[in-house]
Amino acid sequence: MTKKFNQYLGKAGQLSVMSEFLMLGWNVAIPEVDIGDDIFVVQDATGTLKKVQVKTARAAESKKTMAFNAQFSVSVKNLRNILPILVHYVFVVRHNDKWLRPVIIPQDVLLDHFEMNKVGSESNGNINFRFTYKNDRVICSNQDFTNYQDNFKDFTRIEH
Template sequence: MTKKFNQYLGKAGHLAIMSEFLMLGWNVAIPEVDIGDDIFVVQDDNGTLRRVQVKTSTSTSRKDSFSGQFNVSVKNLQNISNIPVHYVFIVRHNDEWSKPVIIRQDYLLNHFENENVGSESKGNITFYFSFSKGKAECSGQDFTRYIKDYTDFPKIEH
């Protein structure tokens, strides 16, 4: 894939996820300067703010599954503030988006540090997610509970 294609893919992933948050009744904004947050998600009536980092990949097809590869900066993952980042991993497979894996920064860091999820090299962690029959795995660990986990983004009725 070319760098230009990856830019289009990444933006398409951001917009797909933004539309899901909008459908849940949350407002969304793209920061003017990207220093680790791709999307700000806001509950308008009370100002609740969520920070989101979208990671997008094309798929690699397997016999009964597909996978996607994602890189996350170790520095960004370890830099947990009072508003943790929610990582959203989404794969473009057969001209459709996979169901997103949504995981809070501290949970992903815990999986990395304590369960050997992902592989670190040169300041980045590579995560390989495999999707099969409604399940998601990364480094042999079950991540199915994080598929479409909008727990921190409850539906807002307007």
């Protein structure tokens, strides 16, 4: 894929995630300056603010294992920068012209997986996460991430 296509894919992934938050009744905004947060998600009635970092990848088929993989890169510096408002990482994958159920992981949980469970591999200031999708499961570094699919528990539905 070209660099230009990757920009289109990344923006499409971000917009698809934004639409899911809107459907849950949350307001969404794109910061004018991206310093690690792609989306601000706000509960208007209470002022509750959540920060979201979207990572988008295209699935790569693995005929040998009858699975497919998606690779993501996360900045080590940003992941370790724990502030009072945690970032939620949303990993979205495009497979066969459809979006898969997003994998949604709070920053502190993803950091624990990286530091305690050795999930991902560090290189040049980034952590590379390779997700394998097979038999309705999502595996990353031999850890089951399936329970993080559609993990909108921190974004309860808001009725308007």
